[in-house]
Amino acid sequence: MKNYKKDFPLLMQNPTVYIDNAATAQRPQAVLDAVNGFYQRHNANPLRGIYELSVEATEDYENSRRAVQRFIGAAHPEEIIFTRNTTESINLIAYSYGLSNVAEGDEVLVSIMEHHSGLLPWQMVCRQTGAKLRFIECESDGSLDLNKVEALINDKTKIVAATQVSNVLGREYPIREIARMAHKNGAVMVADGAQSTPHIPVNVTELGVDFFAFSGHKLYGPMGIGVLYGKEELLNKMPPFLTGGEMIESVARDSAVYAEIPHKFEAGTVNAAGAVGLNAAIDYVKGVGFDEIHRREFEVSGYALDRMREIDGINIIGSDKAEEHNGIITFTVDDVHPHDISEILASDGVAVRAGHHCAQPLLKHLGYRATVRASFAFYNTKEDADKFLESISTVRERMGYGKQKLL
Amino acid sequence: MENRSFYNEILTEHNIHPDFKHDIPDADIVLDGVNPSCGDEIQLKLKIDGDIITDGAFVGDGCAISQASTDIMLGMIIGRKKEEAVKMGNTFMRMIRGEASEEEIESLEEASALRDISHMPARVKCAMLGWRTLSEALKNES
Structure with missing residues (x-):
């Protein structure tokens, strides 16, 4: 077995x-080298200078845009806007598209599985416009009943927003089907790809989404670089989100002509090194291949899930099937608070996330206050899973609840 | 497996079998204490006679550190003068910040079982919840 570490x-x-990869992944040497290489060889402010370095910096930056375009199957490079992260991408849609296209009496439909960054921008839009915020709710195992979803969409629905993979459950949702329902009613479809892009091949054209957001840092790329995909005809009509330098054609004392997309949405000096790092991350991921990524994640997290079921007092949240978890295992241990579980794991050298995972409404819907999340990446090994399992099998005992036995 | 975590017997015992986790229907002071980021939630209940804390209890949910720390605190302050309790709280906070002397830490009796929190910044709020709520409760009262 290849050692990707x-x-x-x-x-x-x-x-x-x-095993906190759903929070942020680690970066391969190739990404670190690409970022370093940009600063060492091509650094200049892109898009403005006439001199050679600036031209090279611009080329590096725009090549990264085309790499992202190919990676998610967008029709045009202009449909790729670089942001800081998924949160900023969704805020861009909400402030620019949302505030200009949603009015009192309209409805915005979001899934209960959203990360807070996929919920709060729509709360803002509804507060400011007087529109109604409605929720797609999942079943207790995290699955969706598409008939219920369809019943929630009507001619008042202007925006449907759903995550493609839940950051708590790891489950993938049928974005293509939801997008079709949204379009039948004249709504636009926003998909959050922060947790899907590291695990599954994404094609925004096949999904039929109008907007798609993801972060570089969960995809083995640098922090501070994110992506917003938007359909050209929508982006063209949208007002800018931020205004200032590098997003204009010309500026007079009291007016300005904005640049064409994508630059209209990239105000200020851009994160060119971050984009170059993301390009390298995409290359790296393609080199490993999604088949291999899926095979490795399924093997290790499936092994961990099976063993966890044999330990007394552990409750796993979401699907019974490992292939529906995308490496993400969220769980509780009877009588032990998630922060104490995570503290004990940390003392054994195992890094997991404890708390509400920025998805409080989902946890409340499923009947939990806080949980622990272990999220495996393709570089994690069975030995990693064993150390995690050894530690969690002793948690109750170390918290004073008597010795645990295997069932 | 060797227990490398800091959950010693004093903590786990107070967490699983708290002495003071119950209601006091006729409490003179009732105050909520919450750590919103991690979900620790307690309600502190005190009975006061003049200067003296004559009884105290708590209800609520949270991690072992918040629950054990509150339970230990109540064991130390019941029967004491309010100003003594506030002083103990200040010493406890100094210990958690890593500023207390050995002598001060010893004066905290069982609460000294939480001294290692000073190396665990993520858990400071949990250990402080009971003491912080107590200090607010007594401040409001006077």
Whole structure:
């Protein structure tokens, strides 16, 4: 079995069992080299200078845009807007498209599975416009009943927003079908790809979404670079989100002509090094291949899930099937608060996330207050899973609840 | 597996079998204490006679640290003068911030079982919840 950890300097230097990949992944050497290489060889402010360095910086930046375009199957490079992260991408849609196209009496439909960053921007739009915020709710195992979804969409619905993969359940949702229902009623479809892009091949054209957002840092790329995909005809009609430098054609004392897309939405000096790093991350991911990524994640997280079911007092949230988890295992341990579980795991050198995972409405809907999340990436090994399992099998005992036995 | 975590017997015992986790229907002071980011929630209940805290209890949910720390606190302050309780709270906070002397830490009796929190910034709020709520409750009262 190939040791992918060798590609990741942090994992080679640090003995931590890192299974908090849904929060942020580690970066391979190729990404670190690409960022470094940009600053060492091509650094200049892109898009403005006439001199060679600035031309090179611009080329690097625009090549990254085309790499993202190919990676998610967008029709045109102009449909790719670089942002800081998924949160900023969704805020851009909400402030620019949402505030100009939603009015009192309209409805915005979001799924209960949204990360807070996919919910709060729509709360803002509804507060400011007087529109009604409605929710697509999942079943207790996290699955969706599409008939219920269809019943929620009507001619008042202007925006439907759903995450493609839940950051709590790891489950993939049928975005293509939801997008079709939205379009039948004249609504636009926004998909959050923060948790899907690291695990499954995405094609925004096939999905039929109008907007799609994801972050570089969960895809083994740098922090501070994110992507918003938007359909050209929508982006063209939308007002800018932020205004200032590098997003204009010309400026007079009291007016300005904005640049064409995508630059209309990229005000200020851009994160060119971040974009170059994201390009390298996409190359790296393509090199490993989604088949291999899926195979490895399924193997290790499936093994962990099976073993967790044999430990007394552990409750796994979401699907019974490992293939529906995309490496994400969210769970509780009877009588032990998630923060204490995570503290004990940390003392054994295992890094997981505890709390509400920025999805409080989902946890409340499923009947939990807080949980622990272990999220495996393709570089995690069975040995990582074993260290995690050894630690969680002792949690109740170490919290004073008597010795645990295997069922 | 060797217990490398800091959950010693004093903490786990107070968490699982708290002495003071119950209601006091006729409490003189009732105050909510919440750590919104992690979901620790307690309600502190005190009975006061003049200067003296004559009884105290708590209800609520949270991690072992918040629950054990509150339970230990109540064991220390019941029967004491309000100003003594506030002083203990200040010493406890100094210990959690890593500023207390050995002598001060010893004066905290069982609460000294939480001294290692000073190396665990993410859990400071949990350990402080009971003491912070107590200090607010007594401040409001006077």
